[in-house]
Amino acid sequence: MATTVTAPEVRARKGGDRLVMVTAYDAPGARIADAAGVDLILVGDSVANNVLGYEDTLQVTVDDIAHHVAAVGRTRPRALVVADLPWLSYHTGVGDAVRNAGRLIRAGAGAVKLEGGRKRLPVVEALIDAEIPVVGHLGLTPQSVLAMGGFKVQGRAGQAVRRLLDEALALADAGVFALVLEGIPDRVAELVTDSVAVPTIGIGAGAACDGQVLVFHDLLGLGDRPVPKFVRAYAALGRDATEAIARWAADVRSGAFPGDAESYHLPAETARELGLEPHPSAPGPAEPAPGVPSSRAPAPTGSGRP
Ligand SMILES: Nc1nc(=O)c2c([nH]1)NC[C@@H]1CN(c3ccc(C(=O)N[C@@H](CCC(=O)O)C(=O)O)cc3)CN21
Ligand SMILES: CC(C)C(=O)C(=O)O
Numbered sequence: 001m002a003t004t005v006t007a008p009e010v011r012a013r014k015g016g017d018r019l020v021m022v023t024a025y026d027a028p029g030a031r032i033a034d035a036a037g038v039d040l041i042l043v044g045d046s047v048a049n050n051v052l053g054y055e056d057t058l059q060v061t062v063d064d065i066a067h068h069v070a071a072v073g074r075t076r077p078r079a080l081v082v083a084d085l086p087w088l089s090y091h092t093g094v095g096d097a098v099r100n101a102g103r104l105i106r107a108g109a110g111a112v113k114l115e116g117g118r119k120r121l122p123v124v125e126a127l128i129d130a131e132i133p134v135v136g137h138l139g140l141t142p143q144s145v146l147a148m149g150g151f152k153v154q155g156r157a158g159q160a161v162r163r164l165l166d167e168a169l170a171l172a173d174a175g176v177f178a179l180v181l182e183g184i185p186d187r188v189a190e191l192v193t194d195s196v197a198v199p200t201i202g203i204g205a206g207a208a209c210d211g212q213v214l215v216f217h218d219l220l221g222l223g224d225r226p227v228p229k230f231v232r233a234y235a236a237l238g239r240d241a242t243e244a245i246a247r248w249a250a251d252v253r254s255g256a257f258p259g260d261a262e263s264y265h266l267p268a269e270t271a272r273e274l275g276l277e278p279h280p281s282a283p284g285p286a287e288p289a290p291g292v293p294s295s296r297a298p299a300p301t302g303s304g305r306p
């Protein structure tokens, strides 16, 4: 069994092999991501948009995230599971923040992520004091959507760039083991990456970061709306899934589904006892005594598939 990726191992990847992080919100998503060999799985508060049908991430609660973290954690992935601290779970005091983060760790996370810079330093320090590894998140921070006036690229003006760099340095100083940079110009992310001692993980932050993160549904083409500019879709699973269900629906309506192969058959003996025609691919004698060898039924003639 491969061992789990740890926060110190992620920290040590600064300037080394690029880090790969993807969101996952449930067990099948986590298994798919882990089988692909990603380093980190993010149980993002973007579960709000991508799974729960909300317009923004402000609607999800610690209960919601814990529920999804538990599903991901049950798959025992090799990747490090990072849980987003949702909006208002760390804004009401350091004690609340530690208790809420602790719930996500007990639900199965190996680290937590929170949004914001200098004003989050007391919380970051308290979490680290409580032995909880923390990932920072700067730039386009979706929990600030109302304050930002929309999902807008950040760090475009000189003063904003200087502030971003200062906040990144302060978070790294406080002890975050990685820093997500979202929705900032590539040159700004490069400046931050070259300045901080911890790995940067970019999303809409250009190619210079120490790693990249994307949302599962965006990467796989599972979303229901246009994706941001920074997404590259490597599959069209939403389209494929709709086509598959439509083909099945047509087979149901035409009677082509289910076929023989998808049906159970009466044992020949029972059929005869009831005066019915035995099915050509019927199994042998009904319910043979355990351990008593029975003559095998003839192999099914057709696969039952078109
Ligand atoms: N499916 C999904 N993907 C994400 O990347 C994502 C979520 N959901 N939900 C939470 C946040 C919200 N995010 C978003 C949402 C929209 C834009 C967006 O439309 N950006 C504009 C930028 C406009 C500008 O300021 O230049 C774009 O056109 O890309 C960006 C990030 C990122 N996160
Ligand atoms: C976009 C990533 C970084 C995130 O925070 C999320 O998916 O919730």
Ligand SMILES: [Mg+2]
Pocket: 044, 045, 046, 057, 084, 142
């Ligand atoms: Mg998030």
